[in-house]
Amino acid sequence: MRAIEFAEYGPPSVVYVAEVPQPHAGPGEIRIAVRASGVSPGEMRIRSGALRDVVPVTFPFRTGFDAAGVVDEVGDGVAGVDEGDEVFGMVGAATRGANAEFAVLTGWAPKPAGWSWEEAGGAAGAVETSTRVLDRLAVRAGQTLLVQAAAGGVGTVAVQLAVARGATVIGTASAHNHDFLRSLGAEPTTYGTGLAARVGALAPAGVDAVFDCAGGALPDLVAIAGDTARVVTIADMDAAAHGVHMSHGAPADETGKAVGAGADPLAVHGLALAVTLAGEGRLRVPVAAAFPLAEAAAAHELSETRHARGKIVLMS
Incomplete structure (x- = not known):
C-alpha cells in the first residue's frame, strides 16, 4: 500500500510516498480503508527535528495520527463495530501511519453523518488535543x-469544545478571520503587541485559562493568565523556560503511565463527545x-505557513 x-x-521536501506492507488489526484494534487523514502540526516539528529531544523517532517515520474510513478488519476483543462501518479515530501514538491507504486505529468513534470525509479525517487529532488541554486546564462553565x-486546525475545535462546556471564549486570529471565529462562538481579537490590553477590554474580570496553539508569546500569555499553571501550550518549545506546561500526547507503558518527556495521557474519551456535539450541530x-x-509535501508546506484556517487533510 502507499503511505x-x-x-x-528536514524541510517538507523530505516527505515522500512509500510502498509498505499493509498493517493488520490486532487485539482491541480495527483496520480501516482510509478515505481521509489529517496533517498534524505537531508532526511538522517532529519532521524538522525540533522535537528530537522530546519525541524519539526511528527512521523511516510514518506520518499521520488521525484518519477516517471504512472498517475492513476487526481485531479480537472488539465489540460494537463491524466491517463496513464508517468511523473516524486515531492510530497508536508510537506507530503513527494514518497517512496511508490502510490504517489500524486504537481509538475510534462512528463518523457523524453530517461530516464529510475531509472533516472526519482531520477530526480526531484536533478533538483529542483540545480535550487533553481543556481537561488539564479544568475549563468549565462560567469561566x-x-x-x-x-x-487553526486545533484552535477551531478547541473553541467549540470550550463553548460546549459553557465557557466564554476569546480567540486570537488575523482580522480577516474574526467573523469566522464569531461563527464558532468566540469573541475575536488580534494577536501581537497590546494583546493584554485588548483581552482586558473583552474580559474586565480577567481570564481563567489560556490555551496556546501558536507559540512565541508565552510572557504575554502568562501575564494575562496571572499564573503559569493556568497556561498550557502545544506549540512553544521554550515552555519550560517560562514555567509553562507543553502538552503532547504519548502512548502508555505497561504501568499505564504516559511515556515521553512531559507527556500527557491521550484524551480518547473526547471522540464520543465529539460525535454527540456533531449530531447536535x-x-x-x-x-x-x-x-x-502524492502531494503530501505540499500539505506540509501549507501547514508550516501557519496561516491555514482549519485542518489540512490528505485524501487516500
Missing part, C-alpha cells in the same frame, strides 16, 4: 478561556485544504 513517511529530519491562534471541523497522498 507517507520521511527518513531524515473565560483565551485561545491563542484560534483559527455544535461541532464542525473546518477544512483549510485537501491534498492527494
